[in-house]
Amino acid sequence: MVAVLHRDYQIKALxxxxxxxxxxxxxxxxxxxHTCTGKTHVLTQFFQIHPDIITSWVRPIELVSWKPVxxxxxxxxxxxxxATYPGVQSEEFDPLDVEEAYxxxxxxxxxxxxxxxxxxxxxxxxxxxxxxxxxDLDAMLLLKFLKLYELLPETSRIKLKFIYVVQNSAFxxxxxxxxxxxxxxxxxxxxxxxxIIIANRAPELWESSCLHDQLQSQNIVNCTxxxxxxxxxxxxxxxxxxxxxxxxxxxxxxxxxxxxxxxDYVKAITPQNVFEPVQLYRCTSxxxxxxxxxxxxxxxxxxxxxxxxxxxxxxxxxxxxxxSNIAKYLLIxxxxxxxxxxxxxxxxxxxxxxxxSGRSAYGRRKKKETNPRYIQPSLFVIERLLAIFQSxxxxxxxxxxxxxxxxxxxxxxxxxxxxxxxxxxxYDLKLLGTTMTKxxxxxxxxxxxxxxxxxxxxxxxxxxxxxxxxxxxxSIHE
Amino acid sequence: LKxxxxxxxxTSFKNHLLRQLYQTVKLDEITIPSYLKATESxxxxxxxxxxxxxxxxxxxxxxPRGGYKSFLLSHTLAKISRKYDNQYITIRLNGYVHSExxxxxxxxxxxxxxxxxxxxxxxxxxxxxxxxxxGSLTEVFEKILRLLDSATFNTERPSDKRKNKDTSKITxxxxxxxxxxxxxxxxxxxxxxxxxxxxxxxIPVCIFGCTTKLNFLDYLEKRVKSRFSQRIINIPQIKTLKxxxxxxxxxxxxxxxxxxxxxxxxxxxxNETITxxxxxxxxxLSKILKTNFETxxxxxxxxxxxxxxxHSSPSFENLLSELHSCNQIIEYExxxxxxxxxxxxxxxxxxxxxxxxxxxxAAMKTKDESVNFNFAxxxxxxxxxxxxxxxxxxxxxxxxxxxxSIIVDNAIKLWSKKDIKNIWESILSLDLMAExxxxxxxxxxxxxxxxxxxxxxxxMAPFDxxxxxxxxxxxxxxxxxxxxxxxYPWTQL
Numbered sequence: 023m024v025a026v027l028h029r030d031y032q033i034k035a036l037x038x039x040x041x042x043x044x045x046x047x048x049x050x051x052x053x054x055x056h057t058c059t060g061k062t063h064v065l066t067q068f069f070q071i072h073p074d075i076i077t078s079w080v081r082p083i084e085l086v087s088w089k090p091v092x093x094x095x096x097x098x099x100x101x102x103x104x105a106t107y108p109g110v111q112s113e114e115f116d117p118l119d120v121e122e123a124y125x126x127x128x129x130x131x132x133x134x135x136x137x138x139x140x141x142x143x144x145x146x147x148x149x150x151x152x153x154x155x156x157x158d159l160d161a162m163l164l165l166k167f168l169k170l171y172e173l174l175p176e177t178s179r180i181k182l183k184f185i186y187v188v189q190n191s192a193f194x195x196x197x198x199x200x201x202x203x204x205x206x207x208x209x210x211x212x213x214x215x216x217x218i219i220i221a222n223r224a225p226e227l228w229e230s231s232c233l234h235d236q237l238q239s240q241n242i243v244n245c246t247x248x249x250x251x252x253x254x255x256x257x258x259x260x261x262x263x264x265x266x267x268x269x270x271x272x273x274x275x276x277x278x279x280x281x282x283x284x285x286d287y288v289k290a291i292t293p294q295n296v297f298e299p300v301q302l303y304r305c306t307s308x309x310x311x312x313x314x315x316x317x318x319x320x321x322x323x324x325x326x327x328x329x330x331x332x333x334x335x336x337x338x339x340x341x342x343x344x345x346s347n348i349a350k351y352l353l354i355x356x357x358x359x360x361x362x363x364x365x366x367x368x369x370x371x372x373x374x375x376x377x378x379s380g381r382s383a384y385g386r387r388k389k390k391e392t393n394p395r396y397i398q399p400s401l402f403v404i405e406r407l408l409a410i411f412q413s414x415x416x417x418x419x420x421x422x423x424x425x426x427x428x429x430x431x432x433x434x435x436x437x438x439x440x441x442x443x444x445x446x447x448x449y450d451l452k453l454l455g456t457t458m459t460k461x462x463x464x465x466x467x468x469x470x471x472x473x474x475x476x477x478x479x480x481x482x483x484x485x486x487x488x489x490x491x492x493x494x495x496x497s498i499h500e
Numbered sequence: 501l502k503x504x505x506x507x508x509x510x511t512s513f514k515n516h517l518l519r520q521l522y523q524t525v526k527l528d529e530i531t532i533p534s535y536l537k538a539t540e541s542x543x544x545x546x547x548x549x550x551x552x553x554x555x556x557x558x559x560x561x562x563x564p565r566g567g568y569k570s571f572l573l574s575h576t577l578a579k580i581s582r583k584y585d586n587q588y589i590t591i592r593l594n595g596y597v598h599s600e601x602x603x604x605x606x607x608x609x610x611x612x613x614x615x616x617x618x619x620x621x622x623x624x625x626x627x628x629x630x631x632x633x634x635g636s637l638t639e640v641f642e643k644i645l646r647l648l649d650s651a652t653f654n655t656e657r658p659s660d661k662r663k664n665k666d667t668s669k670i671t672x673x674x675x676x677x678x679x680x681x682x683x684x685x686x687x688x689x690x691x692x693x694x695x696x697x698x699x700x701x702x703i704p705v706c707i708f709g710c711t712t713k714l715n716f717l718d719y720l721e722k723r724v725k726s727r728f729s730q731r732i733i734n735i736p737q738i739k740t741l742k743x744x745x746x747x748x749x750x751x752x753x754x755x756x757x758x759x760x761x762x763x764x765x766x767x768x769x770x771n772e773t774i775t776x777x778x779x780x781x782x783x784x785l786s787k788i789l790k791t792n793f794e795t796x797x798x799x800x801x802x803x804x805x806x807x808x809x810x811h812s813s814p815s816f817e818n819l820l821s822e823l824h825s826c827n828q829i830i831e832y833e834x835x836x837x838x839x840x841x842x843x844x845x846x847x848x849x850x851x852x853x854x855x856x857x858x859x860x861x862a863a864m865k866t867k868d869e870s871v872n873f874n875f876a877x878x879x880x881x882x883x884x885x886x887x888x889x890x891x892x893x894x895x896x897x898x899x900x901x902x903x904x905s906i907i908v909d910n911a912i913k914l915w916s917k918k919d920i921k922n923i924w925e926s927i928l929s930l931d932l933m934a935e936x937x938x939x940x941x942x943x944x945x946x947x948x949x950x951x952x953x954x955x956x957x958x959x960m961a962p963f964d965x966x967x968x969x970x971x972x973x974x975x976x977x978x979x980x981x982x983x984x985x986x987x988y989p990w991t992q993l
Contacts, residue, residue, distance in 0.1 A: 031835060038811035045524035046515060046811075048804070054839055056930065088945055123597040124606045131613070160948045161941050165596040169677060172570060173592055191839045192931055193941065199565040201800030203807070208838035209847035267851035268919060270926050313919050396874035398965050458957055476962045477874075478917075 027221060028214040029064050035205045036068050042075055044145040044181035048203050049171040053187045054194050055207025058273045061187050062151055064207070069147075076146045078102040082156035088163050089121060091156065095148060095167075096120045096129045102146065103137060103180065112136035123166045127173045134178035142179070149185045154193045161196060168200060210271050216262050218273060220255055223280055227254045236288045242296055249297060256299050257287055264310040283309045343483060348415070349444040350483050354491060355410040356454055356473040357480045360399035362494065364406060370494065371413040386497065393499040395477045401457065401470035407445075408437050414489070510816055513766045516754060517810055521803045523571070527578055529755060533747045535736055536568060542733060544576050550706035551580060551588045551671050556698045558707040558728050560679065560716055563735025566800050569710040572735075573675055588671040589614035595678030600690050601637065603682070608633035608640045611647070611672075618670070648672060648697055648705060671704040679709030683719035691720070695727035744793045745786065748802060749778050766816055773820055784826040788833075805832040841972050844930050845980045851915060853981065855923045856932060857990050858883050860974040864993055870936045873924055873964035877917055883990055884914045912986075921963065928968070936967040 026033065041047055055061045069077050078098035085091045097117035104112065115133060120126045153164065167184050174182060188194055194204065210218065227233065228250060237245060261279050269275040287306050295301040303310070345353070362370070369385030415435040421427035435441075446464070448454045455474040456462055462469060473480075484491035519525045532540050549555045561569045577590060591610045598606045612632050632643045674694060676682065682691050697705045709716075717725060717732070738744045752774050754767045777783045792802050809828035813819035822828055837843065848856060858879035863871040888911045915923075927933055934940070935958050942948045958966050972980075978991035 031831060034812055035808050035832070035835070038808040043515070045522065046518045048522065056839070056844075122599075122602045124602045127597060127606075128609055158945070158948045158952060159941060160945050161943050162596060162945065169594045169596050172574075172677065173594060173597060190931065196941070201566040201798060201804075203800075203804035204836065206835050206837075206839045208835075208843060211847065212849070267849040268915070268922060270849045270852050270923070271847060272926065275922075313922075315919065315922065393874075393878070396872065396878065398872075398961065398967070452960070455960060458955075458960075474960065474962060476964050 025221065026060070026064055026067055027218050028210065029060055029207070032064055032205055032207055033068065036064070039203060039205070040068070040072075040075065040147065040185075042072075042145060044143055044183070047145060047181075047183050050168050050184045050186070050200075050202045052194055052197075052202050052204035053185060053207065054191060054204050055189065056209050057189055058271075059207040059209055061207050065149065065151075065185070065187065076102055076106050076144060077149060078146065079149050079151055081151050082159075083152050085156065087158045088156075088160070091163070092120050092123060092126045093117045096126055096133075099130065099146065099148060099182070100133055103133065106144075107137065107140070110137055110139065124173075127170065130170075130182065131175055131178075134175070134180045137179050138177075140179040143181060144179060145181045145183055147183050147185055149187065151187050152189065153186045154188050154190045159193075164197060168197070168202070210273070212262070212266055212271060215266070215271050215273055215276065216259065219262065219276060219280070220258055223258060223277065224251065224254050227257070227280070227284060230284070230288075232285050232288050233291075236291050237296075240291060240293055240296075242291075242293050245296070253291075253296070253299075256302075257284065260303065260310055265313065268313060279313075282314070343479075345483070346444060347487065348440055349448055350487050351415045351489075352407070352411055352441070352444055352448060353453055353473065353475065354480060354484050354487075354489060355414055356402075356407055356448075356471065357399075357475070357491070358410055358414075358494060359402035359407050359471075360473040361394045362498070364402070367406070367410070371410060373413070389497070390499050395495065395499075399455075399472040399474070401472050403470055404445075407471065408441070411435070411441070412437070507815070510766065513754075513770075513816075514810055514813065514819075517752075517770075518807065520751065520754065521807060521810075527575075527582075530575060531750050531753075531755070532572075532575070533568070533750055535738060535743055535747065536572065539733060539735060540572055540576065543572050544579075546731075547576055547580055547673070547706070550673065550704055551584050554669060554671060554704040556701065556704050556706060557731065558695055558698045558709075559731045559733060560709040560711060560728075561733050561735060562711055562714060562716060564712055564737070566798060567735045567737070569735055570675075570677060573708055573710070577673070586618050586670075587668065588673055589618065590673045590675060592675045593677070595676065595681030600682060600684070600687075603690055604637060604641045604644065605633060607674075608644055611644065645693065648701055648703060669703045671706060674705070674707045676707065676709040678711065680711045680713045680716055680719055683716070683724070688721050688724050692724050692727065695724060698729065699727055738793075738797065741790060741793050744797070745778050745789050747799065748789060749774060751799070751803070752806075769816075769820075773823060777823060783824070785823065785829075788826055788829055805829045808832060841932070841976075842980050844932060845972065845977065848927075848930075850987075852923050852927060853985070854883065854987055855880055855920060856927055856972075857974070857977060857981070857987050859927070859933065859968075860970055860972065860977055861990065861993060863970045864974050870967045870969050872967055873921070876924070877920055877964075880920065881914065883987075884912055887912055887986065888914075932971050933968045934971060936969050 039048060039051055053061050053065065069075060078095075078101065080091065080094045080098055082091055085094055094117075096115075100115065100117060104114075112133075113136060115129055117129070120129050150167075153159075156163070164186065167186075170184070171182060233250075233254075237243075258280065261283065262276060265276065265279050269279070286309055290302065290305040292305075295305060343350075366383070366386050369383035372382060412434050417433060417435050419428060419431055419433065421431055445454065449456070453473070453475055455472050457470055475483075481491060516525070520529075520531075523530055543559075543561075546557055546559055550557055561573070563569050589611065591607055591614070593603050593606055632647065633640060635643070679691075682688065694705070694707055698707060713719065717728075717730075720728060738747060753771045756764070756767060777785045778789070780786060789802070792798065806829060808831075809822045810819065812828075813822060845853070845856070855876065859871055859876040861883075862875040862879040863869045866875070891911060938958075939951070942951055974991055974993070978988075981988050981991055
């Protein structure tokens with residue numbers, strides 16, 4: 023049996039509320055606590071040392087909707103009864119018949135009747151492990167189970183009791199007036215997390231093959247067990263100290279970091295630093311300063327390159343999106359449309375010399391207080407997108423300037439078939455959005471568009487085509 | 501985790517006490533709170549009229565949750581059933597479990613089961629096999645109506661004649677929990693038919709409905725209302741502290757009876773102690789009673805808070821001393837509160853707290869108090885930068901060639917935007933923030949179904965542009981965050 027740390031009160035309370043004698047048990051009970059607070063662990067340990075209590079576990083997270091939950095209750099109750107009393111000749115009922123809440127009552131009534139020949143009353147605990155992680159959860163579902171015991175026959179030998187394991191405290195407080203006893207599992211504090219992690223992980227890491235291989239390859243043989251143990255504990259503490267604030271008091275994410283960094287840490291062990299924690303930390307300090315919590319190597323590179331900018335050029339070759347050039351410029355102009363006001367467009371984009379009289383736009387007088395990039399994109403009409411696209415899209419002229427051929431050539435990009443194709447493709451890729459309606463009519467004049475990428479992405483796209491997007495926004499806020 | 505040492509007599513005393521708290525003691529030993537005595541006799545009277553005199557009635561019990569509505573009904577029924585077991589059948593329906601459609605099937609199944617049981621106990625040959633619950637919904641409903649409504653009930657009669665001398669009919673008692681769910685805005689067919697039976701049927705039908713809605717009569721349609729006998733029993737409430745502590749005393753005092761004769765040595769002492777402690781206004785228990793009375797006024801909560809210490813006491817002396825100190829009751833109450841907003845904020849790591857504070861600051865600055873990741877990160881960045889500027893021990897090594905090599909040792913680390921996303925999500929999962937315009941938990945399964953087929957705007961938007969609202973404001977944070985925290989000065993704009 024694994025020791026349970028820092029859950030003394032909870033175990034005491036569990037022992038008081040969960041008993042063999044059905045008369046000493048409340049019909050419903052809630053176990054409440056955030057993720058990684060040891061709810062399921064404590065419960066399983068508890069029932070392991072009380073094998074005389076019949077349990078059946080239901081995991082709503084796998085069951086998605088209310089109907090499978092009802093069927094799972096029926097199935098698991100029947101299964102655990104059959105497993106406990108193999109001697110009782112009982113008819114097998116089909117749990118898939120349970121299609122309504124009252125059919126569950128009927129099913130259980132019929133099932134318990136088969137066991138009416140038992141010599142003593144037995145308590146059966148149905149444990150909903152994570153009731154609020156049910157995908158299609160609604161407020162009525164818990165109420166159905168809360169009142170179930172009133173509808174079951176009082177005379178039956180099997181007494182059904184329900185334990186709900188719930189993460190969300192807001193969910194529990196909806197049912198506060200029903201007077202259900204609850205045991206709260208609070209979030210561990212950092213000391214408790216340290217204790218638990220050291221107790222659970224140290225033996226495992228200590229025996230890990232990569233550590234022993236490394237020690238052998240480095241020819242470190244004069245190692246006592248205590249020294250090895252302190253090496254492991256030191257590593258665990260380093261991980262907790264450097265990433266504790268990043269993960270919060272979440273044991274499973276810390277465990278991920280441990281698994282993720284342990285091998286690299288072990289590789290740095292040499293005969294010189296094996297007994298010198300400080301030196302070993304210096305060799306491996308990179309492991310403890312970066313989370314490396316990503317799957318793309320590119321992100322990692324950028325992260326590393328913040329101190330030496332020389333390498334950046336080689337990385338810009340790999341881009342976030344492999345879009346066509348037109349699509350990239352379309353996306354950039356969509357971003358401009360969404361985040362710059364239309365009334366300043368003439369002052370920003372107008373380049374033509376004026377043949378007719380008229381003053382040009384003055385532009386923005388005062389800078390904005392909030393950075394527009396932080397707020398949600400605003401809507402624009404498609405014509406504005408095409409206009410800005412035309413004004414920013416570079417068209418290289420092949421012909422010599424002044425020649426006759428140059429008269430025939432367009433100096434501006436026209437909205438040809440490819441442009442519209444690319445727009446609709448960007449919409450399908452969810453990089454452009456529209457006002458949400460079903461069955462959108464693209465050709466309708468009412469339809470408005472918006473961009474659906476954050477600044478980081480668009481900036482990367484812009485730099486891949488050497489477009490200085492930042493300049494357009496520097497005059498607005500920064 | 502080892503079991504407690506056991507003194508068999510003390511254990512049986514403890515178990516008796518616990519049973520009393522759960523109200524699972526034997527029928528005669530159940531104590532009904534004295535403020536409910538009048539109501540109980542009223543319920544008793546109506547039930548006896550229905551079962552013995554064979555009169556038809558309909559009654560609604562109105563009271564808050566945990567107000568002993570179902571308890572009174574089942575307790576009284578259980579008492580009556582000892583004498584008149586075969587005189588009636590009970591049909592229990594629950595508005596949560598049964599819908600209008602399924603209630604019909606529910607009634608049919610229960611009638612069938614109950615009649616079978618009565619027939620079996622009268623050990624007559626199973627010649628009349630009651631087959632009600634099979635067939636289509638309309639068939640079932642017709643069968644129930646015919647059975648309850650008309651004289652075709654004589655399938656039951658001959659058996660009555662043979663066994664009992666008088667030819668009394670069997671009373672059908674309906675107990676509706678949450679009857680207001682059947683009194684929905686459309687049709688109310690079930691209630692109409694059942695209330696109609698009370699008026700016209702030839703067999704006695706008695707309907708009890710339990711509801712928490714004070715304006716239950718307004719739910720009913722005109723035709724349904726006119727068939728209802730207008731009898732509403734309001735469950736009385738505890739009004740004074742004295743009444744409250746009196747009720748608690750009643751439920752804790754162990755009555756002298758044969759069943760617990762062997763632990764009598766404990767009983768008298770226990771009862772004495774309880775009486776003394778509750779009478780003493782300065783005792784810890786009285787204080788707890790008073791707090792409970794002024795906040796929850798919930799008997800259930802108080803009882804459940806007593807369970808752990810009664811169960812875990814190794815000896816009688818220990819039990820009494822616990823009763824004096826009430827440490828474990830307080831422990832229970834503390835535990836109930838560890839998961840509230842304050843507890844959650846206290847459990848945050850320093851980085852999480854920094855993000856939470858900067859989010860709250862960013863939310864304060866916007867017009868509609870909504871905030872997205874970008875704003876929160878900008879605020880965080882600004883906060884950390886100005887914190888680091890103020891830290892005196894930090895030395896800028898501007899003299900040397902490397903500008904970007906700051907001495908990090910004394911500075912507070914500024915985490916990258918990518919890393920903060922993890923923090924953002926964990927704050928979200930702790931319910932300290934909620935998506936703007938989020939409906940949350942739906943009321944019914946139908947609403948969930950509609951919602952799951954609808955794609956929300958929020959899920960379409962990129963991560964850092966989604967709008968959120970804070971569940972805890974900056975002013976509240978200022979009260980929770982300890983003054984010693986470096987982020988405390990930032991809990992104010």
